[in-house]
Amino acid sequence: MNKTINVTVNGTKHTLDVEPRLLLVHMIREVLSMTGTHIGCDTSSCGACTILLDGKSIKSCTVLAVQADGKSITTIEGLAPEGGPLHPLQEGFKENHGLHCGFCTPGMIMRCVELLEHNNNPTEDEIRWGISGNLCRCTGYNNIVKAVQWAGAKMRGEETPSTEPEFV
């Protein structure tokens, strides 16, 4: 028995007919064909599916589409206009080599959007704890931390740290 829901996705209102058991991540990827949000685990562990639900970062594999009825979601595609200026976090990840294969990246960035909104000058420890729900297998996390610190500086209107790699 399908249910009709109204969800605002990246600013656009959608009226959809969905199975009650449809996961929000499948609504985004399969129904709306927005494939920037990824699936990396059975449920809840990897964070690749992280999006914003009414401004809070959530794992969209652990939320049913029907739970988003009447709510607003932001996915990676909604963070910046296509071809337009990037969100400081997107720029930060690129400038600081915060990604390799790119698969965890959308979820990681969306998690960090809320992290920086909550505290735009986090310490390294706060960043590491803040992203501990998002797994990355490629980067070793060092440069993700750098990217977030860089983005934080930009958002505070300060001079951004050097993006040159540092060696011993």
Place this chain on the structure above:
Amino acid sequence: MIQCKTSKAIGGMGHSLKRKEDARFIQGKGNYVDDVKLPGMLYMDIVRSPYAYAKIKKINIEEAMRVPGVVAVVTGRDLEKYNLHWMPTLMSDTQMVLPTDTVMYQSQEVAAVIATTKYAARDGREAVIVEYEPMKPVIDPFKALDPTAPVLRSDKEGKADNHIWNWKVGDKEKTDELFETADVVVKEQMHIPRIHVASIETCGCVADYSKVNNHLTMYMTTQAPHAIRTVIALVAGHVGLTEEKVRVIAPDIGGGFGGKVPVYPGYVIAIAVSFLVGKPVKWIEDRSENLQADSFARDYHITAEMAGTKDGKILGTRFKILADHGYTDASANPSKFPTGMFSIATGSYDYGTTYMECDAVYTNKPPGGVAYRCSFRVTEAVHAIERITDRFAFEVGKDPADLRMQNFIKKEDFPWKSPTGWIYDSGDYHAGLQKAMDALNYDELRREQAEKRAKGELMGIGISTFTEIVGAGPSKDFDILGIKMFDSAEIRVHPTGKAIARFGTKSQGQGHETTYAQIIAEELGIPAENIAIEEGDTDTAPYGLGTYASRSTPTAGAAAAVAARKLRDKARKIAAYLLEVSEDDLEWEPGKFFVKGAPEKAKTIQEIVFAAYTNHPQGMEAGFEATHYYDPPNLTFPSGAYICVVDIDRETCEIKVRRFVAIDDCGNIINPMIVQGQVHGGLTQGIAPAMYEELIYDESGNILNGTFMDYLVPTAVESPSWETGHTVTPSPHHPIGAKGVGESPTVGAPPAIANAIVDALTPFGITHLDIPITPFKIFKALKEKGVFAS
């Protein structure tokens, strides 16, 4: 500070250019296999065995076929009709696609459900009823060789045991004699347990067969698209899928690490179904399937021994291995190397005597073995040599750094022939270790440790100095299923001076779109940002063996440089023609040829390329294109010196990595930022097996941690703040002197961490602990030594 020959605007070797591929990934516009959506596409889900070893009595598909949306259920009997129920492995063994009578590991594929939606396929999967007759599985590899153990591969004619093969290298007689007479002999039993690559993207494909065109397009998470195409043609050519009718497309791949090299049954079933129904079939495994059934890594039981003098001179090593391969030998090694490059286990030390022997056995576990950044078993080899070297240092009472310095192969002795026949190309091991020691103020750390020890506090310092062996490989010795392991680059420059280059490798995050462009920019002076790089489509890319085992820079990177140099030679001829001088009168600087002594008389590479299309010398071929298939003359030998400092809580036994310094030598560096990124990532995949990851089976063959709930991939909290640096000893035989680096950190880090933890515990008489070293393992070891006696 790396000296660059080109300007930043050109972006050749040594520049930390930001990556070209990032633009699509940071905006969610990557194109991974699960993003592929084709009209009429069907979805496939796989029914898997709950038993490690069982006979299949009956597969009941009636209920599944009644599920709305389900269009078919495929079993082994269906595939048998086309002789597709078994397939060859990369090591010339055989592997089931779908079983007809016996399952051999828990989570083995048993049937496939095809449906019109993803959810219907899952519903159908739940509705398939399989009747099994469970048998007692063989799980312990040591027991697999018992004469009373069941013969697992009774499908092989004449097979009477579970032994797969025996491998040996070195001089047994000389080594045994040395070990009998040497002053000091140390021995440790080590198990390097099964782990799983667990790339964040699991494996999957969309098999798209068109009955109209008799053509298969296979979108696939594969690190080696051309090899896959050839294998498909070899296996299914008899039903019409000959090689020109098959196109393999590896799109963006979310991490490979070796786990996306093998041909998994799911791919073959998807192709078979698509072929039969003429519609696209998508199969994407979920995480638990990935962890429980895909290519595992490691699982070597090693007896490691070292012999030497009382004052610390290493004289010889001896290694005996029992290799647990699961139910078939599907490890992804070059065919003549069943233990991969394990024979590099002689290490970075100057001595002449070794003997190594390995027996591989079948067990009721998934097949695989070569994955997780192992560099073809170099992770196992380096863990063994670096652990036993530390053990030897402790036995003779020498500081582990001093002992290594005393025994290193000297810089001036390269090229150096190892006791197992490898010719190490170059290295400066003394400089590497010294740099690591200076970065940490090593002597100060030892002083601190002595103070802490006096107070009963647990602090450890661990060193790992490794020699890697990558770049497989010279055609003389290396092949995969008979295909030689060259690699290729094809470069084409357009009239307006921009270029496209295609390769036989396939990046899964290593940054080839940037680094290959930098290699070409270095040779031709065309800005890297003007050079588009493509990989992964077998219809357009030149033939190659793919990306794994850190081989891309040594092989395809070399091909790019050689092809670019062919173009530069052509450019010289055109420049001479345009400037009306002889070729000898010209000099090159990045991006232009100019007349010696008259630098204002010059032609830029862009002007030269334009002329190749509009004003080329008569008799010369028009256009500006070159291809090269590079057959490496030798492997390359990156190296490294890693030092790890740990503090262990005396009561909880919790381990904190206080500092970790990694000094890597990968020869000439193409992009320092990307090299550093590779090291960071590899180090986190090094601490993972050292402290957190292990696939655990019980005696019934049940996997106890087959999901991310219990298989502990490090998060940003567990992963330390890595410190990295480098030394540079270019490879003398490589066109750009580069060696490759991707797997060095995963090779070097686990023994550094294990050595650090053991070092903290040596005051209690503990000389070895198997990885992963957990607080509980430490607690047990200390308890055994009476430390927690009340």
